[in-house]
Amino acid sequence: MILPFENSLSKAFFANPFRSKNDFDLYREQNGSFVWRLYGVYQLQHYLFFSLDYNRSPRDRNFLFDESTNRFYATGKISADSTNAFLPVLSGSIQYSDGDYLYTSASSSTMFQNRDNNQAKNPEYKPAIKQYFEKGTRTDNPVIIQLKPKNKIG
Numbered sequence: 001m002i003l004p005f006e007n008s009l010s011k012a013f014f015a016n017p018f019r020s021k022n023d024f025d026l027y028r029e030q031n032g033s034f035v036w037r038l039y040g041v042y043q044l045q046h047y048l049f050f051s052l053d054y055n056r057s058p059r060d061r062n063f064l065f066d067e068s069t070n071r072f073y074a075t076g077k078i079s080a081d082s083t084n085a086f087l088p089v090l091s092g093s094i095q096y097s098d099g100d101y102l103y104t105s106a107s108s109s110t111m112f113q114n115r116d117n118n119q120a121k122n123p124e125y126k127p128a129i130k131q132y133f134e135k136g137t138r139t140d141n142p143v144i145i146q147l148k149p150k151n152k153i154g
Contacts, residue, residue, distance in 0.1 A: 042097040051093040085123035108140040
């Protein structure tokens with residue numbers, strides 16, 4: 001994968017005599033647009049999901065590349081709608097793939113916050129989600145989210 005020049009390390013990086021971890025951390029802070037690591041790379045169908053370690057909000061670090069169209073998407077900008085009862089879709093990076101599905105998670109606090117924020121939209125919850133909200137609390141373990149991308153992005 002070739003990154004845009006403004007996100008790549010300059011030649012000056014390799015000539016910099018870092019004397020300590022503090023020197024390196026300071027350099028990273030001063031050069032926040034540099035991508036320091038590509039991680040969480042998962043391929044499913046013709047989609048490549050990945051995350052970048054650079055100085056952006058966590059919401060702006062996760063991406064999807066559609067190999068069939070050569071287009072990039074910021075997954076943090078995917079919004080919930082009535083098809084998923086306005087609950088989180090991708091609140092973070094992909095954590096696992098079994099070849100058929102992708103998996104991520106959302107904290108219980110986030111789940112309950114989304115429920116509270118969207119009550120006016122009258123979401124229709126599946127029975128398992130209804131039971132979760134009836135018996136669960138904001139401090140429960142994270143919720144595992146199973147995703148299966150469609151073959152086409154609209």
